[in-house]
Amino acid sequence: MDDFEIRALRPGDEHSLLATFNLVFAAGNPGFTPRTIEEWRWAFERNPAGQRVFVALHRGEVVAQYAALPQQVWVDGNRHVFAQIVDSMVHPAHRAHGDRPSLFLETARAFFAEYGGPDKDWVHYGWPIGRALSLGEKHLEYGTLRTQLVLLRELDAQRSGSAPSRSIEIAQLSRFDHRAKWLWDRCADSLRASAIRDAAYLNWRFADHPRQRYAMHAARDESGNLLGLCVARPADLVQKDLWCIAEWLVPPGELELAQALLETTTEAARQAGARAIAWICPEWSDWHRWFQDQGFLAHPTPYRTVARAFQRRFDLHWLRSSWWYQWGDSDLV
Amino acid sequence: MNSGTGGFDSHALPPFHSSSKARPDGPRASLDLIVRPYEPGDEAAILRAHNQVFAHVDPTQPAKSLALWRWQFARNPAGSRIVIALDDEGRVQGQYAGLRQRVHSEVGAVHFTQSVDSMHTRSTSPGLARASAFVRAGEEYARRFCGAEPELDQVMFGLAIPSAWRVGSRRLGYEHLRTISVLAAPVLAAAEEIGGNWSVESADRCPDDVAELFSTLVPDRSLIGVRDAETMNWRFAEHPEHRYLFGVVRERGRLRALGVFRRGSFAGLEGGLVCDWLAPAADEDAQRALAAWFGARTRESGAAQWIALFPDTAPEWLAFQRRGFRLFPTEYILATRSFRAPFDRDYLFWRWFYTLGDTDLV
Numbered sequence: 001m002d003d004f005e006i007r008a009l010r011p012g013d014e015h016s017l018l019a020t021f022n023l024v025f026a027a028g029n030p031g032f033t034p035r036t037i038e039e040w041r042w043a044f045e046r047n048p049a050g051q052r053v054f055v056a057l058h059r060g061e062v063v064a065q066y067a068a069l070p071q072q073v074w075v076d077g078n079r080h081v082f083a084q085i086v087d088s089m090v091h092p093a094h095r096a097h098g099d100r101p102s103l104f105l106e107t108a109r110a111f112f113a114e115y116g117g118p119d120k121d122w123v124h125y126g127w128p129i130g131r132a133l134s135l136g137e138k139h140l141e142y143g144t145l146r147t148q149l150v151l152l153r154e155l156d157a158q159r160s161g162s163a164p165s166r167s168i169e170i171a172q173l174s175r176f177d178h179r180a181k182w183l184w185d186r187c188a189d190s191l192r193a194s195a196i197r198d199a200a201y202l203n204w205r206f207a208d209h210p211r212q213r214y215a216m217h218a219a220r221d222e223s224g225n226l227l228g229l230c231v232a233r234p235a236d237l238v239q240k241d242l243w244c245i246a247e248w249l250v251p252p253g254e255l256e257l258a259q260a261l262l263e264t265t266t267e268a269a270r271q272a273g274a275r276a277i278a279w280i281c282p283e284w285s286d287w288h289r290w291f292q293d294q295g296f297l298a299h300p301t302p303y304r305t306v307a308r309a310f311q312r313r314f315d316l317h318w319l320r321s322s323w324w325y326q327w328g329d330s331d332l333v
Numbered sequence: 334m335n336s337g338t339g340g341f342d343s344h345a346l347p348p349f350h351s352s353s354k355a356r357p358d359g360p361r362a363s364l365d366l367i368v369r370p371y372e373p374g375d376e377a378a379i380l381r382a383h384n385q386v387f388a389h390v391d392p393t394q395p396a397k398s399l400a401l402w403r404w405q406f407a408r409n410p411a412g413s414r415i416v417i418a419l420d421d422e423g424r425v426q427g428q429y430a431g432l433r434q435r436v437h438s439e440v441g442a443v444h445f446t447q448s449v450d451s452m453h454t455r456s457t458s459p460g461l462a463r464a465s466a467f468v469r470a471g472e473e474y475a476r477r478f479c480g481a482e483p484e485l486d487q488v489m490f491g492l493a494i495p496s497a498w499r500v501g502s503r504r505l506g507y508e509h510l511r512t513i514s515v516l517a518a519p520v521l522a523a524a525e526e527i528g529g530n531w532s533v534e535s536a537d538r539c540p541d542d543v544a545e546l547f548s549t550l551v552p553d554r555s556l557i558g559v560r561d562a563e564t565m566n567w568r569f570a571e572h573p574e575h576r577y578l579f580g581v582v583r584e585r586g587r588l589r590a591l592g593v594f595r596r597g598s599f600a601g602l603e604g605g606l607v608c609d610w611l612a613p614a615a616d617e618d619a620q621r622a623l624a625a626w627f628g629a630r631t632r633e634s635g636a637a638q639w640i641a642l643f644p645d646t647a648p649e650w651l652a653f654q655r656r657g658f659r660l661f662p663t664e665y666i667l668a669t670r671s672f673r674a675p676f677d678r679d680y681l682f683w684r685w686f687y688t689l690g691d692t693d694l695v
Contacts, residue, residue, distance in 0.1 A: 143502065144512075145512075146512035147509070147645075283662035284662055292654070297651055298514070298645065298654065298660045299651070317499070
């Protein structure tokens with residue numbers, strides 16, 4: 001590893017990093033659209049929870065990356081950082097073979113040493129596939145949190161739920177303000193451990209996304225306070241032509257409101273030409289059961305939700321039974 | 334049978350051990366333990382240790398009887414495997430045990446083995462030695478009994494509770510095949526109608542023509558435990574403590590589907606258990622008739638719901654949800670360890686069919 005410098009990202013690295021990223025991820029992916037510098041800056045410079053990027057450089061060129069998108073997560077009455085591992089890569093010319101040490105593993109280990117720990121990030125998680133999963137399990141202490149199911153309802157399926165309420169007004173939002181956090185506050189206890197859905201997070205994650213356009217439907221009271229939120233977009237994920245709900249934020253027991261939001265996003269899905277609506281959330285949630293009652297069926301996926309926990313008390317078993325996440329907590333939707 | 338609330342590890346899998354496959358016959362000494370396979374006469378000491386361990390975890394759990402042990406380990410038509418770790422006074426300090434199962438696969442007939450009753454005692458030994466008793470029994474078990482060769486077991490599996498999983502994943506090479514969810518539905522108030530050419534009868538023993546039904550299932554299931562009369566009767570009809578009912582669905586005399594029912598509980602849900610469900614995926618009439626029989630038995634038993642376990646990749650998983658079943662999470666992780674191609678984790682995840690009856694939990 002003498003020829004490589006492994007360290008946290010520094011200003012000025014980004015163009016070389018992006019060139020390597022676009023080279024690596026274009027390989028074998030004919031539909032790949034190169035990532036722009038604006039998209040990169042959105043993901044890694046403007047995330048309100050900060051930056052987690054480690055790179056390996058060879059003669060000044062970024063040839064490997066291990067990176068994550070952090071979130072502020074409310075656990076046990078305090079803020080802690082969980083971070084989603086994304087975009088890990090090694091330039092093809094520098095991949096491990098023979099006795100050469102793995103640049104991927106060396107960069108990852110440096111990343112974990114820098115960011116993971118009881119006094120640092122509590123959890124690093126992701127949805128790795130193929131070789132990244134296998135390497136991570138073998139060398140980086142990745143553990144499967146759960147084999148990931150998706151709740152899916154065909155748009156023409158009969159539903160068992162009640163008719164939508166006409167008394168609840170649902171509007172499309174363009175941005176969030178401080179009242180978003182008030183809605184999350186009302187939901188937080190029922191979500192056990194969840195990323196804090198405040199305006200900074202929601203605007204960054206959805207409203208300011210440089211490539212994707214999200215349908216952000218919300219119910220509000222007369223004062224404009226948010227009563228419930230559903231954010232979705234079309235995606236080919238798991239199956240083709242899905243309308244994926246990225247964010248569902250509804251206080252527990254607000255079933256009439258939930259029904260109205262689901263109807264509204266269903267209509268948006270129809271208009272977008274989607275074949276089915278899909279959502280993920282932990283199976284312990286009452287919302288998981290409620291979506292099943294609305295005609296959603298749990299389908300298997302090839303994904304494993306994988307995590308590495310750094311706080312002994314909050315291990316994978318605890319995460320499985322306590323951590324609330326949806327597609328919005330991933331970069332998949 | 335234990336309910337998965339075991340001691341140190343009720344459904345453990347042995348550690349990965351890639352060293353020599355030589356299988357010397359002599360006992361292996363480690364620290365102050367003798368680690369060796371079961372020998373006739375060991376059962377009394379095994380049961381003493383078993384009942385001590387499991388009573389410590391769950392004092393309400395009845396002691397395992399010799400009759401149950403003999404049925405499980407001595408009479409399984411596919412055989413069983415046991416390795417014990419004994420202290421210098423001949424007391425069982427640890428056990429690694431498995432129930433073999435003949436399995437139909439795309440590469441021919443193979444054997445899987447379900448890890449059950451794995452344990453270590455909580456007696457006077459220090460912690461490391463206690464763990465060693467279990468781990469070393471597991472190592473010896475894998476070394477002797479598991480591998481790619483036809484006479485060995487090619488895949489080991491077990492439904493691991495969290496404590497078992499924690500130890501197994503850290504120290505014993507478990508692979509997380511699937512996070513287990515169970516399906517449950519309220520039973521309908523009224524009996525469902527079935528067609529005139531169909532008959533559905535309850536029986537105490539498995540019909541002999543189950544093998545013909547099994548052969549029609551095989552094209553849908555590339556990996557499934559063999560269901561023949563001998564195995565089914567051992568597993569269900571001859572169980573010394575539980576009474577199971579076979580639901581025999583025939584059309585004009587031909588066996589079209591077969592189910593096994595008993596009232597019980599699984600993963601905290603109580604109701605009518607679908608202990609086995611054998612119906613071709615495309616045969617909706619047979620499925621409907623079998624479902625009607627399960628509904629009637631559940632109602633008759635006084636239970637409010639019926640409960641089933643299938644892989645989420647099996648056709649029954651979605652079919653049961655369409656029938657009104659809802660998914661409930663459990664604490665179980667289906668843990669596996671494979672000893673030969675093609676049975677890697679992805680292959681097992683997408684192709685292996687199992688039901689509650691493939692486990693020792695019902």
